[in-house]
Amino acid sequence: MKRTIGYLSLSAVAFLLPLLFLYIGFISPAKTGAESPFIRMTVCTVLGFLLTSLFTRFIHPYSGLAGLDSAKLNLGFTVALLLAVLVEFVSFGGSTLEPYMERLSQKNSGGIGEYFYIYVRYVFMISQLLIALRTFLHSAFLGLLKTIMKHAD
Numbered sequence: 001m002k003r004t005i006g007y008l009s010l011s012a013v014a015f016l017l018p019l020l021f022l023y024i025g026f027i028s029p030a031k032t033g034a035e036s037p038f039i040r041m042t043v044c045t046v047l048g049f050l051l052t053s054l055f056t057r058f059i060h061p062y063s064g065l066a067g068l069d070s071a072k073l074n075l076g077f078t079v080a081l082l083l084a085v086l087v088e089f090v091s092f093g094g095s096t097l098e099p100y101m102e103r104l105s106q107k108n109s110g111g112i113g114e115y116f117y118i119y120v121r122y123v124f125m126i127s128q129l130l131i132a133l134r135t136f137l138h139s140a141f142l143g144l145l146k147t148i149m150k151h152a153d
Helices: 002-032 038-058 067-092 097-107 112-151
Strands: none
Touching (some): 002 067, 038 067, 038 112, 067 112, 097 112
Protein backbone atom coordinates (compact mmCIF):
# COMPACT_ATOMS: atom_id res chain seq x y z
CA MET A 1 0.00 0.00 0.00
CA LYS A 2 2.88 2.38 0.75
CA ARG A 3 4.27 1.88 -2.72
CA THR A 4 0.91 2.50 -4.35
CA ILE A 5 0.58 5.81 -2.53
CA GLY A 6 4.13 6.67 -3.64
CA TYR A 7 3.38 5.76 -7.25
CA LEU A 8 0.18 7.79 -7.29
CA SER A 9 1.60 10.86 -5.55
CA LEU A 10 4.69 11.04 -7.74
CA SER A 11 2.55 10.49 -10.84
CA ALA A 12 0.29 13.32 -9.67
CA VAL A 13 3.32 15.61 -9.45
CA ALA A 14 4.36 14.55 -12.96
CA PHE A 15 0.80 15.37 -14.10
CA LEU A 16 0.64 18.77 -12.42
CA LEU A 17 4.13 20.02 -13.29
CA PRO A 18 3.50 20.57 -17.04
CA LEU A 19 0.07 22.01 -16.27
CA LEU A 20 1.69 24.58 -13.99
CA PHE A 21 3.89 25.75 -16.85
CA LEU A 22 0.91 25.69 -19.19
CA TYR A 23 -0.90 28.05 -16.87
CA ILE A 24 2.05 30.36 -16.25
CA GLY A 25 3.22 30.54 -19.85
CA PHE A 26 0.02 30.38 -21.86
CA ILE A 27 -3.25 30.65 -19.95
CA SER A 28 -2.25 33.54 -17.68
CA PRO A 29 -1.10 35.81 -20.55
CA ALA A 30 -4.25 34.91 -22.49
CA LYS A 31 -6.47 35.91 -19.58
CA THR A 32 -4.66 39.23 -19.10
CA GLY A 33 -4.39 39.90 -22.83
CA ALA A 34 -0.60 40.31 -22.82
CA GLU A 35 0.68 41.97 -25.97
CA SER A 36 3.90 39.99 -26.48
CA PRO A 37 4.39 36.93 -24.26
CA PHE A 38 7.23 35.62 -26.45
CA ILE A 39 9.79 35.30 -23.62
CA ARG A 40 7.27 33.95 -21.13
CA MET A 41 6.07 31.25 -23.52
CA THR A 42 9.62 30.30 -24.49
CA VAL A 43 10.86 30.10 -20.91
CA CYS A 44 7.83 28.11 -19.76
CA THR A 45 8.14 25.68 -22.67
CA VAL A 46 11.83 25.08 -21.96
CA LEU A 47 11.41 24.91 -18.18
CA GLY A 48 8.37 22.66 -18.52
CA PHE A 49 10.34 20.23 -20.62
CA LEU A 50 13.50 20.34 -18.50
CA LEU A 51 11.91 20.12 -15.06
CA THR A 52 9.46 17.40 -16.04
CA SER A 53 12.22 15.45 -17.75
CA LEU A 54 14.60 15.79 -14.81
CA PHE A 55 11.87 14.97 -12.29
CA THR A 56 10.78 11.79 -14.08
CA ARG A 57 14.37 10.71 -14.62
CA PHE A 58 16.02 11.39 -11.27
CA ILE A 59 13.26 11.02 -8.64
CA HIS A 60 13.63 7.23 -8.42
CA PRO A 61 16.53 6.98 -5.92
CA TYR A 62 15.04 9.69 -3.70
CA SER A 63 11.61 8.05 -3.61
CA GLY A 64 12.88 4.63 -2.56
CA LEU A 65 11.36 3.14 -5.71
CA ALA A 66 14.60 2.66 -7.61
CA GLY A 67 15.79 -0.46 -9.36
CA LEU A 68 13.44 -2.87 -11.04
CA ASP A 69 10.52 -1.54 -8.99
CA SER A 70 10.70 1.74 -10.86
CA ALA A 71 9.05 0.14 -13.90
CA LYS A 72 5.65 0.69 -12.30
CA LEU A 73 6.58 4.25 -11.38
CA ASN A 74 7.63 4.98 -14.95
CA LEU A 75 4.37 3.52 -16.19
CA GLY A 76 2.54 5.85 -13.82
CA PHE A 77 4.58 8.76 -15.17
CA THR A 78 3.65 7.75 -18.72
CA VAL A 79 -0.07 7.71 -17.95
CA ALA A 80 0.17 11.00 -16.03
CA LEU A 81 2.02 12.74 -18.86
CA LEU A 82 -0.42 11.44 -21.47
CA LEU A 83 -3.29 12.79 -19.38
CA ALA A 84 -1.44 16.12 -19.08
CA VAL A 85 -1.03 16.29 -22.87
CA LEU A 86 -4.75 15.58 -23.26
CA VAL A 87 -5.56 18.46 -20.89
CA GLU A 88 -3.10 20.69 -22.78
CA PHE A 89 -4.69 19.77 -26.10
CA VAL A 90 -8.13 20.64 -24.77
CA SER A 91 -6.80 23.87 -23.24
CA PHE A 92 -5.11 25.00 -26.43
CA GLY A 93 -8.31 24.37 -28.37
CA GLY A 94 -10.40 26.12 -25.73
CA SER A 95 -12.21 29.40 -25.95
CA THR A 96 -9.48 31.33 -24.11
CA LEU A 97 -6.26 30.22 -25.78
CA GLU A 98 -7.23 29.53 -29.39
CA PRO A 99 -8.43 33.06 -30.26
CA TYR A 100 -5.57 34.60 -28.29
CA MET A 101 -2.91 32.57 -30.12
CA GLU A 102 -4.56 33.33 -33.48
CA ARG A 103 -4.63 37.04 -32.68
CA LEU A 104 -0.94 36.99 -31.72
CA SER A 105 0.04 35.18 -34.92
CA GLN A 106 -2.00 37.61 -37.04
CA LYS A 107 -0.54 40.60 -35.22
CA ASN A 108 2.98 39.35 -35.94
CA SER A 109 2.29 38.22 -39.52
CA GLY A 110 5.13 38.48 -41.96
CA GLY A 111 7.78 37.75 -39.36
CA ILE A 112 9.10 34.97 -37.23
CA GLY A 113 6.51 35.75 -34.54
CA GLU A 114 3.74 34.46 -36.75
CA TYR A 115 5.27 30.99 -36.92
CA PHE A 116 6.32 31.07 -33.28
CA TYR A 117 2.79 31.68 -32.00
CA ILE A 118 1.39 29.03 -34.34
CA TYR A 119 3.87 26.27 -33.44
CA VAL A 120 4.84 26.94 -29.80
CA ARG A 121 1.81 25.04 -28.54
CA TYR A 122 2.83 21.99 -30.55
CA VAL A 123 6.39 22.20 -29.28
CA PHE A 124 5.04 22.35 -25.71
CA MET A 125 2.82 19.29 -26.18
CA ILE A 126 5.37 17.28 -28.18
CA SER A 127 8.02 17.84 -25.53
CA GLN A 128 5.70 16.27 -22.95
CA LEU A 129 4.97 13.39 -25.34
CA LEU A 130 8.70 12.77 -25.75
CA ILE A 131 9.09 12.50 -21.98
CA ALA A 132 6.11 10.12 -21.87
CA LEU A 133 7.71 8.01 -24.59
CA ARG A 134 11.00 7.90 -22.69
CA THR A 135 9.32 6.85 -19.46
CA PHE A 136 7.29 4.21 -21.29
CA LEU A 137 10.37 2.75 -22.96
CA HIS A 138 12.23 2.80 -19.66
CA SER A 139 9.31 1.01 -18.01
CA ALA A 140 9.19 -1.60 -20.77
CA PHE A 141 12.93 -2.16 -20.57
CA LEU A 142 12.83 -2.62 -16.79
CA GLY A 143 9.83 -4.93 -17.08
CA LEU A 144 11.71 -7.00 -19.64
CA LEU A 145 14.74 -7.19 -17.35
CA LYS A 146 12.55 -8.21 -14.45
CA THR A 147 10.96 -10.96 -16.54
CA ILE A 148 14.33 -12.24 -17.75
CA MET A 149 15.66 -12.33 -14.20
CA LYS A 150 12.54 -14.11 -12.96
CA HIS A 151 12.81 -16.84 -15.60
CA ALA A 152 16.60 -17.15 -15.33
CA ASP A 153 16.29 -19.14 -12.09
